[in-house]
Amino acid sequence: MSGADEIVHQPTRLRIMSALNALPRREMMEFVRLRAITGATNGNLGSHLATLEKSGYVTIAKDFVGKRPRTRVGITGPGRRAFQGHVAYLREMLEDGGGT
Numbered sequence: 424m425s426g427a428d429e430i431v432h433q434p435t436r437l438r439i440m441s442a443l444n445a446l447p448r449r450e451m452m453e454f455v456r457l458r459a460i461t462g463a464t465n466g467n468l469g470s471h472l473a474t475l476e477k478s479g480y481v482t483i484a485k486d487f488v489g490k491r492p493r494t495r496v497g498i499t500g501p502g503r504r505a506f507q508g509h510v511a512y513l514r515e516m517l518e519d520g521g522g523t
Contacts, residue, residue, distance in 0.1 A: 428509040430478045435463055435471050440506040443481065443498035451484060451495035472496060480505055 431440050438461045446452060458468050475481040480502030484495045498506070 451497035454494035
Protein backbone atom coordinates (compact mmCIF):
# COMPACT_ATOMS: atom_id res chain seq x y z
CA MET A 424 0.00 0.00 0.00
CA SER A 425 1.36 3.42 -0.89
CA GLY A 426 1.29 6.20 1.69
CA ALA A 427 -0.71 9.37 1.98
CA ASP A 428 0.42 12.34 -0.09
CA GLU A 429 1.19 14.87 2.64
CA ILE A 430 0.66 17.80 0.26
CA VAL A 431 -2.80 16.64 -0.85
CA HIS A 432 -3.81 15.24 2.56
CA GLN A 433 -4.45 18.64 4.22
CA PRO A 434 -8.27 19.16 4.17
CA THR A 435 -8.40 22.45 2.25
CA ARG A 436 -5.89 21.22 -0.32
CA LEU A 437 -7.86 18.00 -0.66
CA ARG A 438 -10.98 20.07 -1.45
CA ILE A 439 -9.02 22.16 -3.96
CA MET A 440 -7.64 19.09 -5.69
CA SER A 441 -11.06 17.40 -5.71
CA ALA A 442 -12.64 20.40 -7.40
CA LEU A 443 -9.86 20.73 -9.96
CA ASN A 444 -9.72 17.00 -10.67
CA ALA A 445 -13.41 17.13 -11.63
CA LEU A 446 -12.59 19.52 -14.49
CA PRO A 447 -11.91 18.22 -17.98
CA ARG A 448 -8.21 18.10 -18.80
CA ARG A 449 -6.57 21.47 -19.49
CA GLU A 450 -9.55 23.42 -18.15
CA MET A 451 -9.12 25.95 -15.38
CA MET A 452 -11.34 27.20 -12.58
CA GLU A 453 -11.57 30.81 -11.53
CA PHE A 454 -10.21 31.66 -8.09
CA VAL A 455 -13.55 33.06 -6.91
CA ARG A 456 -15.38 29.85 -7.81
CA LEU A 457 -12.72 27.75 -6.10
CA ARG A 458 -12.99 29.99 -3.03
CA ALA A 459 -16.76 29.42 -2.92
CA ILE A 460 -16.35 25.65 -3.29
CA THR A 461 -13.71 25.36 -0.57
CA GLY A 462 -15.13 27.95 1.82
CA ALA A 463 -11.61 29.35 2.29
CA THR A 464 -10.73 33.01 2.67
CA ASN A 465 -8.74 34.75 -0.07
CA GLY A 466 -5.51 34.58 1.94
CA ASN A 467 -6.00 30.99 3.06
CA LEU A 468 -6.82 29.79 -0.44
CA GLY A 469 -3.88 31.73 -1.87
CA SER A 470 -1.52 30.13 0.63
CA HIS A 471 -2.72 26.61 -0.14
CA LEU A 472 -2.53 27.27 -3.88
CA ALA A 473 1.06 28.48 -3.48
CA THR A 474 1.94 25.19 -1.77
CA LEU A 475 0.26 23.18 -4.51
CA GLU A 476 1.92 25.26 -7.24
CA LYS A 477 5.35 24.86 -5.64
CA SER A 478 4.78 21.09 -5.62
CA GLY A 479 3.89 21.17 -9.32
CA TYR A 480 0.34 19.99 -8.67
CA VAL A 481 -1.45 23.09 -9.99
CA THR A 482 -0.79 25.85 -12.43
CA ILE A 483 -1.98 29.41 -11.85
CA ALA A 484 -2.76 31.86 -14.65
CA LYS A 485 -3.37 35.56 -14.10
CA ASP A 486 -4.84 37.81 -16.75
CA PHE A 487 -7.41 40.53 -17.25
CA VAL A 488 -10.98 40.44 -18.45
CA GLY A 489 -11.45 43.99 -19.61
CA LYS A 490 -9.88 45.95 -16.78
CA ARG A 491 -10.61 43.37 -14.09
CA PRO A 492 -7.90 40.98 -12.93
CA ARG A 493 -8.68 37.28 -13.12
CA THR A 494 -6.89 34.34 -11.54
CA ARG A 495 -7.52 30.83 -12.80
CA VAL A 496 -6.21 27.55 -11.45
CA GLY A 497 -5.75 24.21 -13.21
CA ILE A 498 -4.53 20.81 -12.13
CA THR A 499 -1.37 19.48 -13.76
CA GLY A 500 -0.72 15.91 -14.90
CA PRO A 501 1.45 15.23 -11.83
CA GLY A 502 -1.22 16.85 -9.65
CA ARG A 503 -3.94 14.65 -11.09
CA ARG A 504 -1.81 11.54 -10.51
CA ALA A 505 -0.99 12.64 -6.94
CA PHE A 506 -4.67 13.24 -6.19
CA GLN A 507 -5.74 9.91 -7.69
CA GLY A 508 -2.98 8.14 -5.76
CA HIS A 509 -4.09 9.77 -2.54
CA VAL A 510 -7.72 8.80 -3.16
CA ALA A 511 -6.57 5.22 -3.80
CA TYR A 512 -4.67 5.32 -0.50
CA LEU A 513 -7.80 6.52 1.35
CA ARG A 514 -9.89 3.78 -0.25
CA GLU A 515 -7.32 1.17 0.82
CA MET A 516 -7.46 2.53 4.36
CA LEU A 517 -11.26 2.21 4.40
CA GLU A 518 -11.16 -1.31 2.99
CA ASP A 519 -8.53 -2.33 5.55
CA GLY A 520 -10.65 -0.95 8.37
CA GLY A 521 -8.46 2.11 8.93
CA GLY A 522 -5.28 0.12 9.36
CA THR A 523 -6.29 -1.40 12.68
